[in-house]
Amino acid sequence: MHKSGSMPSPVLKEGKTAWQIARADKARILIDAAAYYNAFMQTARLAERSIMILGWDMDSRLLLNREASMSPKQRQISRAPEPLEGEPVQLLTFLNQLLEEKPDLKIYMLNWDYSVIYALEREAMARIKVFWEANERLEFQFDNNHPLGASHHQKVAVIDDSVAFAGGIDLTGQRWDTPMHLPDEPGRHRPDGESYDSFHDIQFMVSGEAARCLGELARNRWMRATGNIPAPPPSRNIWPEAVEPWVENVDVGIIRTDPAFDGRPEVRESEDFLKAAIRSAGDYIYIENQYLTSTSIGEAICEMLEKPEGPEVVIVTPRECPGWLEEATMGVLRHRVVRSMQESDSYGRLYLYYPSVDGNDIFVHAKTLIIDNRLAFVGSTNLSNRSMGLDTECSVALDSALLEDAKQNGGSERKRILEGAIQDYLCSLLAEHLGQNEAAVKKSLQQDSLAGTIARFRGGKRSLVPLKTRTEPLLDAVIPQEQVDPEKPIQVEKVLADILPLEP
Structure with missing residues (x-):
């Protein structure tokens, strides 16, 4: 149930936030x-x-x-x-x-x-x-x-x-x-x-x-x-x-990104689903993702952080981008999005981490999102602009709200089972990152919030470490988002106009 006490509507909607269910x-x-x-x-x-x-x-x-x-x-x-x-x-x-x-x-x-x-x-x-x-x-x-x-x-x-x-x-x-x-x-x-x-x-x-x-x-x-x-x-x-x-016997949403090309229309189901899912959150938003540079997803998270009774937001991502070039480009864009989130975090509900074992960083390549034990999303979709509209992507999602009206055929029981399975998935991820068994994590979540549970188990050899992004002011000033992480196909004419001199 949502913090407001109301039952949320399904986020998965065929033809809108999903290709097929x-x-x-x-x-x-x-x-x-x-x-x-x-x-x-x-x-x-x-x-x-x-x-x-x-x-x-x-x-x-x-x-x-x-x-x-x-x-x-x-x-x-x-x-x-x-x-x-x-x-x-x-x-x-x-x-x-x-x-x-x-x-x-x-x-x-x-x-x-x-x-x-x-x-x-x-x-x-x-x-x-x-x-x-x-x-x-x-x-x-x-x-x-x-x-x-x-x-x-x-x-x-x-x-x-x-x-x-x-x-x-x-x-x-x-x-x-x-x-x-x-x-x-x-x-x-x-x-x-x-x-x-x-x-x-x-x-x-x-x-x-x-x-x-x-x-x-x-x-x-x-x-x-x-x-x-x-x-x-x-x-x-x-x-x-x-x-x-x-x-078993669960409806799955298949979600795509597909750019406009060769006469095909643009498909932005990934972005539409992620924004709708984030804005539906009541208690918590848990994210694991390789990137954190998407303008639209960052804005949706900022909206939730600005709400007095909004959800906790926990994001697990790599400590830094691999290689100096990517750190000097995508790393700069990540710093901008994180800065915006931190500026919106008036109520102290934003938590950013990277996983570590014995002081060795774990590279997070996962792309998953879990919300309120009722939504789970797994796929190829990075939280980058290009994954919203330029690259082809395919992800799948589960939404327990699809079962809310299915009282017949065991719908209510299936909903309970699905939400329990989604919570088990969250517990598996947290147990992996925090060096705990899943039962201990689940017990803690029954007594405390997501952020409180992480705080309880953090600090061991296997842990989630607070993420501190940083970048050189000069790079922040000069790195162009549109060229580094575009959300739409590149226009050849614009590229040529940027690199060729004006006509005399």
């Missing part, structure tokens, strides 16, 4: 890439006709089932999933094995066409090129059907239109990690054996009609890129036995 027979949120890659392998082994993969990046050398090389004690310490039968295997080898075992199976892989950017980087192109040398029933394509300056950022995998994954995790390198994010995690390494820093991300898994809708999205993207559309496979009732559903 579809029933998921089963659903699970997979926290961190070890869980996702494990579930993807299990599900892919059930495929008979079709596997479709959309990505911002793909790496043929991605090592799957790497848990098999860890001892049981290592897996327990890392909280890694149980390995599948067999040895660790690279992504391309695994897909080729599936094709050899399943004569009716076809695999479609659609990767953002970054060939212009990486044309001189042989290693980046080499790890992609081998997909073209794979089994003839594996079709790999680059997709450059987007405006100038945009990217394809959707991260979707669909198996037989029956089980699908969507979220923030690509099938590529430097993503695998477990919820422990140990500084010396033995499984966290590149194909060359070099280790990389802790990495936190999230993927959503669904079955049933929701999976078929994500299959439709994937086929539409394939048609736009290639001119051909694969036939939808016959529907099947599949789900890997070792993956426990998080919730």
Whole structure:
């Protein structure tokens, strides 16, 4: 129930804040890439006709089932999933094995066409090129059907239109990690054996009609890129036995960003949903996101902070942007948005953190939002301007208010179960970041607010650390938001006008 005592209306509205709302027979949120890659392998082994993969990046050398090389004690310490039968295997080898075992199976892989950017980087192109040398029933394509300056950022995998994954995790390198994010995690390494820093991300898994809708999205993207559309496979009732559903028989909203291009209208469902969700909050807003530069989302949060009886706002984000160039550009824009929020925080309800383990930062690549135990959002959508209107994005959301009027067919009980599951999701994230078990976090949330619970458990070796953004005044004065983080396609004429001299 909202602070005002009223029951909030649904935020998910088909054709407005969501492309489609579809029933998921089963659903699970997979926290961190070890869980996702494990579930993807299990599900892919059930495929008979079709596997479709959309990505911002793909790496043929991605090592799957790497848990098999860890001892049981290592897996327990890392909280890694149980390995599948067999040895660790690279992504391309695994897909080729599936094709050899399943004569009716076809695999479609659609990767953002970054060939212009990486044309001189042989290693980046080499790890992609081998997909073209794979089994003839594996079709790999680059997709450059987007405006100038945009990217394809959707991260979707669909198996037989029956089980699908969507979220923030690509099938590529430097993503695998477990919820422990140990500084010396033995499984966290590149194909060359070099280790990389802790990495936190999230993927959503669904079955049933929701999976078929994500299959439709994937086929539409394939048609736009290639001119051909694969036939939808016959529907099947599949789900890997070792993956426990998080919730069942729930409606899922599929939410997109798609820029105007090639005669297609602009789609800003991500922005519309996020703004509506934030403005519906009564008790708390919990956000994890790689970026925090979106003007419109920042304004919506400021509105809520200015309300005397508004919600607590907790935002978990990286301590800093990776690399000096991004820190000097996106970092500056983040500082501006944070400054605006702090200026609006008259009632002291804004809390900004970054996660750390033993003094080592965890890079937050997740894109999730939870509100009042009734809304949950997971996807590829960054809180950046370009994710609102320039890049293609795909996210999914749950909204318990959809069940408010469904008194028949157990609607009230389903609503209670869904809200309990959303709270469990929040507890899982907080337990991971604060080094606590989920039961302790849940008990604290029953007695205290979200911010109070974090304050109670903060300060250990595994903790959420207050974020302090800073930037050089000169950079703040000169970095242009419109060019660094545009929300609409770049106009060539404007770019040329900015760089070319005026006519004499």
